[in-house]
Amino acid sequence: HKLHSKSIDFVLAFPQADLEEDIWMQIPQGVTIESEDGEPRLLKLCKNLYGLKQGSNNWFKHLKKGLMTRGLKPSEIDPCLYLKEGLAVLTYVDDCILVSSDQKAIDELVDSLKNGEEKFLLTDEGDIDKFLGIEINHFEDGSFEITQPHLTSRILQLLGLDRNNEWKSSTKSRLLPSEQIILHRDSEGEQRKYTDKWNYRTAVGMLTYLQGNTRPDISVHVHQCARFSIDPKRSHERAIIRIGRYLLTSRERGIIYKPDTSKGLECYVDADFAGSWQKADAESADSVMSRTGCTQ
Incomplete structure (x- = not known):
């Protein structure tokens, strides 16, 4: 839709909010205050x-009040998303992005926040190019791509794959996580724990954040590995390394969003969950499960 965008950062956000009650503190060590009565x-x-x-909640209420007095209303789906006709504002603590088809609407809101009756101290960071570690690349046709190359590099560094040049020139299909990874609690009678060269849970957590934002192509395999975070074995360690090797050859990949006015919804069912969970019978393929219920 060729939307305009802007990123702003609230300077010293928490102190901008008012306290709702009296709060007292002890005098810090090294500071002497004499009193007449001793x-x-x-x-x-x-x-x-x-x-x-209560600091976070006070700031949340303060920002919410400031946005609502300017005509924005919180979304019923996400209380940190504020909407107004032709304008959307997404907040994350002291970071905020504004999106609209009208650049004037964005500029007017920023000016109102800076110079309005209830002022906010903020920094105008211009057009959005990064948000919460997600890089946003804009193209002339109105499309944009979101990637997380820095997080991918950190994952590779954690796994020790950033120093392995063997895989950088290889793009063979055997590296793609297309074959289903079927892991067991004690794969092939394996009793040994993983080698402790890196923290298994840390790797799973970083991969989970990556797949949930910009790399859905690894989501199935990350979920498989996450099931064994409590007591990982060598087979689970090798599965994480396999995902890392795939990321090594595709660290710049992401998701591209293109301008489109269609509102169609495509669903794919029968993902062979039985194979993943070693069940005897496959799941039904005539329904789709969502977070809010099941629909035929």
């Missing part, structure tokens, strides 16, 4: 400091 003194907080247990 009784110990306390300090009263004037700002919503980072580290307060």
Whole structure:
């Protein structure tokens, strides 16, 4: 749809919010405050400091109020997504992205946040090129691609594959995770744990964040490996390495979104879950399961 975008960062976000109650703290060591009656003194907080247990909630309420007074309403699906006719605002703590088909609507909102009756201290970072570690590349036809090359590089570094040049020139299909990885709790009677060269759970966590954002092509295999995070064996370690080797030859890949006015929905069923979970009978292929229920 060739939408315009802008990224803003709220400077010292938490202290911008008001405290809803009186909060007192002990005087820090090294600071001496004398009192006439000799009784110990306390300090009263004037700002919503980072580290307060209610700090995040105070900032959330403050930002929500500021956006709603400017005509935006939180989405029923995601309370951090605010919508207004022709304008969408997505917040993540002190990071915020604005998207609209009208550049003027974006500029007016940013100006209102900076100079309105209830001002916010913020930095205008211009057109979106990165958000939460996800790189966004824009193309002239209005399409854009999201990638996570830095996270991919960190995963390869964790697995020790960034130093292995053997796989960089190889793009054979045997590296693609197209064949289903069927893992067991004790594969082939294997009793040995993985080698502890790297943290298995850390690798699974990083791969999960990667596949959930920009690399759905590895999602099935990451989920298989995640099932054995409590007690991984050497076979599970080799499966993680296999995924890493595939990423090594495709670290720049991502998802491309193209302008399209169609609203069709395509669903693929019968993914052979029986093969994945070693069940006797295959799952039914005449229905699709979603997070909100099942539909025929």
